[in-house]
Amino acid sequence: MRRFFLSVASVAALAACSHFGPSSEQVSKDQIARAPPQDLAGVNQACVNLAEAEDEVARQQLAVNSAKDEVEVANDEIETVEARIDKLNSEIKKAEQDRNTATLQRAQQQLKLANAQLDAAQARVTSAKSGVDLANSQMAQAEAQRDLAKDQLEYEQYLALKRSGDPEWKKVNANGIQSRLDADKKKVEQARLDVQHQQTRTAANRAAWQAAVQTYQRMSGTGGAGSNR
Numbered sequence: 001m002r003r004f005f006l007s008v009a010s011v012a013a014l015a016a017c018s019h020f021g022p023s024s025e026q027v028s029k030d031q032i033a034r035a036p037p038q039d040l041a042g043v044n045q046a047c048v049n050l051a052e053a054e055d056e057v058a059r060q061q062l063a064v065n066s067a068k069d070e071v072e073v074a075n076d077e078i079e080t081v082e083a084r085i086d087k088l089n090s091e092i093k094k095a096e097q098d099r100n101t102a103t104l105q106r107a108q109q110q111l112k113l114a115n116a117q118l119d120a121a122q123a124r125v126t127s128a129k130s131g132v133d134l135a136n137s138q139m140a141q142a143e144a145q146r147d148l149a150k151d152q153l154e155y156e157q158y159l160a161l162k163r164s165g166d167p168e169w170k171k172v173n174a175n176g177i178q179s180r181l182d183a184d185k186k187k188v189e190q191a192r193l194d195v196q197h198q199q200t201r202t203a204a205n206r207a208a209w210q211a212a213v214q215t216y217q218r219m220s221g222t223g224g225a226g227s228n229r
Helices: 008-017 029-033 041-098 101-164 167-171 174-220
Strands: none
Touching: 029 101, 041 101, 101 167, 101 174
């Protein structure tokens, strides 16, 4: 975990973790640099919180990429099974033409297994896609938390400026910052609800995939084929 310890010599580090702009709702680097270190404990903690929030966004991006990779793997499995089904259908057609009962029965049995395997593969795709939706919703939640952390940092900088007695604090639109904080909190709460909803949907789709795999395993007499990740 990153830590920001402020002293006279480390004001530059504080400025580096802040997000400034021309708006009167933001505290400038020059303004915060004049605040004494003893007034900056809240700012330091806000910097830490922002760094952690940004790290979480990065982790969630990796999770989104991983979930998308799982969809590609699942789609590849479908293509493999569909190719096998096409081959078996051709074998069945030829066996019917040749009146080859033994080959026909064998191919028909294999086709039943292949169709069950296809059901499992399709359920895996559905599960994987809902995994992507979940990862995206968790990413949105992390981004909402990061935006909240940014505005909390702005507010802590405003409070530090005010505590320092610098008259510049009067030029900062504290109401504007608070308005953004209120909006951020609503977005975080909505993102949390979206994640919960998606977790339920993802769990249901994963259970359906597991059930399809178990059906295929029972039919094929195996216990490890198509195991879930």
